Amino acid sequence: MKRLSLSQAFWFLLRRDLLLALRNRSELANPLLFFVLVITLFPLAVGAEPNLLSRIAPGIIWVAALLASMLSLDGIFRSDFEDGTLEQMLLSAHPVPILVLAKVTAHWLVTGLPLLLVAPLLAMMLGLDEDAYGILLLTILLGTPVLSLIGSIGVALTIGLRKGGIILSLLVLPLYVPVLIFSSSAIDVAASGLPATAQLSMMMAFLFLSLSLSPVATAAALKMSMS
Amino acid sequence: MSVLLQTSDLTCVKDDRVLFEDLNLSLTAGQMLLVEGKNGSGKTSLLRILTGLNLPESGDVLWQGEPISEVGPEYYEQVNYVGHHDGIKRDLTCLENLRLVQAMGKPLPIDLDDALDKVNLYRFGDNFVATLSAGQKRRLAMARLVVTEARLWIMDEPFTSLDKASMAMFQQMFEQHLNDGGLIVMTSHHDIEMPDSDVVRLNLSE
Numbered sequence: 001m002k003r004l005s006l007s008q009a010f011w012f013l014l015r016r017d018l019l020l021a022l023r024n025r026s027e028l029a030n031p032l033l034f035f036v037l038v039i040t041l042f043p044l045a046v047g048a049e050p051n052l053l054s055r056i057a058p059g060i061i062w063v064a065a066l067l068a069s070m071l072s073l074d075g076i077f078r079s080d081f082e083d084g085t086l087e088q089m090l091l092s093a094h095p096v097p098i099l100v101l102a103k104v105t106a107h108w109l110v111t112g113l114p115l116l117l118v119a120p121l122l123a124m125m126l127g128l129d130e131d132a133y134g135i136l137l138l139t140i141l142l143g144t145p146v147l148s149l150i151g152s153i154g155v156a157l158t159i160g161l162r163k164g165g166i167i168l169s170l171l172v173l174p175l176y177v178p179v180l181i182f183s184s185s186a187i188d189v190a191a192s193g194l195p196a197t198a199q200l201s202m203m204m205a206f207l208f209l210s211l212s213l214s215p216v217a218t219a220a221a222l223k224m225s226m227s
Numbered sequence: 228m229s230v231l232l233q234t235s236d237l238t239c240v241k242d243d244r245v246l247f248e249d250l251n252l253s254l255t256a257g258q259m260l261l262v263e264g265k266n267g268s269g270k271t272s273l274l275r276i277l278t279g280l281n282l283p284e285s286g287d288v289l290w291q292g293e294p295i296s297e298v299g300p301e302y303y304e305q306v307n308y309v310g311h312h313d314g315i316k317r318d319l320t321c322l323e324n325l326r327l328v329q330a331m332g333k334p335l336p337i338d339l340d341d342a343l344d345k346v347n348l349y350r351f352g353d354n355f356v357a358t359l360s361a362g363q364k365r366r367l368a369m370a371r372l373v374v375t376e377a378r379l380w381i382m383d384e385p386f387t388s389l390d391k392a393s394m395a396m397f398q399q400m401f402e403q404h405l406n407d408g409g410l411i412v413m414t415s416h417h418d419i420e421m422p423d424s425d426v427v428r429l430n431l432s433e
């Protein structure tokens with residue numbers, strides 16, 4: 001029997017990771033709950049003044065999304081590392097970057113995509129200008145995959161360390177900053193009625209750049225961490 | 228017979244300690260290499276270097292005369308590694324785990340229920356791995372040998388937590404594999420009784 005084609009292997013691993021996520025639903029809800037909680041706490045802390053809240057809404061939403069994403073990063077490879085399936089993945093006859101991409105995609109589908117679904121609700125709560133809703137969703141759609149992709153490099157580098165948590169944040173957070181700046185700026189600009197094409201183009205560029213480079217870097221980092 | 232797996236001047240250094248130096252080995256089809264030695268003598272390191280997971284300080288591992296880093300996927304297709312960790316997911320059923328193993332390697336056309344039967348896990352197909360005992364998990368981990376087509380089996384303490392009957396069963400399986408022209412590299416603290424096979428012993432402590 002021939003071994004699976006590359007796309008078959010990709011889909012197989014993606015499906016497996018989604019199935020595993022479904023069987024650990026409580027972990028799945030963590031980043032989403034964090035995202036919602038942080039954002040609902042802001043009006044309580046800074047006061048429910050509509051003007052102020054709608055001004056800072058893009059920033060709040062994106063900072064919360066960023067932290068929520070970082071909180072869930074470790075889960076990309078942790079359990080596979082501990083039970084040895086990661087080892088087996090590296091020994092697979094398939095190219096490791098493709099397998100890594102499948103795992104990161106699955107991770108984004110369970111941690112990034114849900115943010116997209118609740119974001120409009122939270123934006124409404126913060127009184128974000130209605131014109132900016134579309135752009136908000138677009139920035140989350142373009143930005144959260146970048147967070148997962150960049151994050152996977154950091155996780156791969158730190159997975160072998162016993163206390164990698166702090167190093168991971170220090171490593172990954174500076175790389176998250178451009179995404180944060182361009183996405184909140186895009187929403188800001190859209191809220192004041194101006195086109196946000198420039199910011200969105202930049203984010204698109206980030207996405208394609210990280211999509212093409214990060215799986216290769218992650219695979220190399222994993223090989224290094226395992227030895 | 229031609230040499231399939233070979234190492235040339237392999238040296239492994241771990242935390243400034245030389246574990247082994249200038250190791251030259253060669254294995255032909257049907258041979259088994261049994262790596263022995265004290266704890267910490269570098270048995271696992273050697274096995275991981277042979278799989279390509281770890282890199283040696285110097286020297287090369289050759290498969291059919293070519294360094295494994297250059298052979299790439301064609302080498303990995305030929306290798307089945309059973310490590311310290313079982314490499315199976317506790318939240319998947321036995322069958323789901325075997326399907327995953329097949330998807331990552333070169334699958335053999337075998338009915339997966341038969342494969343489970345071969346490692347005495349028949350009827351456990353739909354059980355979650357989390358519910359299995361340590362020995363059963365080990366047997367499931369070893370089932371990867373049955374469901375994928377690989378010529379070289381590399382096993383690190385395969386008999387951990389197995390009972391006598393299972394050990395005998397696997398040794399029979401190993402003999403069969405060697406008779407079919409396969410190669411085995413393994414470490415074990417248990418006594419290996421495979422009188423009809425060509426077993427080469429390597430002691431790293433000496």
